[in-house]
Amino acid sequence: MKKFKELPIFKSEEEESTFWDAHDVTEYFDMSKAKSVRLSNLKKTTKSISLRLPVDMIEELKVKANAMDVPYQSLIKMFLTHALKTA
Known part of the structure; x- marks a missing residue:
C-alpha cells in the first residue's frame, strides 16, 4: 500500500494555492477513493462580450x-x- 505524504497546514488560501501549483495531489491523497460530486449551487463563470444589435x-x-x-x-x-x- 502506497504511503501518502502528510498535508501541511496552510496559513492562507494563497499559500495553499502556491503549494498545489508545485505539488502533485496524488502524493497526498488516494485518488482511487475519490468520488465524483456535482456542485449544482455554484454560480457559473460569465464572460462579457460585445454584441451589436439594432x-x-x-x-x-x-x-x-x-x-x-x-x-x-x-x-x-x-x-x-x-x-x-x-x-
Whole structure:
C-alpha cells in the first residue's frame, strides 16, 4: 500500500494555492477513493462580450423584459438558453 505524504497546514488560501501549483495531489491523497460530486449551487463563470444589435431590437427587448420584470440582458440570456436547447 502506497504511503501518502502528510498535508501541511496552510496559513492562507494563497499559500495553499502556491503549494498545489508545485505539488502533485496524488502524493497526498488516494485518488482511487475519490468520488465524483456535482456542485449544482455554484454560480457559473460569465464572460462579457460585445454584441451589436439594432437599436429597435434593443428597445423591443427592453419593453418585453420590463413586462416580465427582468433585466433585458437576463431576457437575452433566457432567449439564448432556449434557442440552444431547441437547436
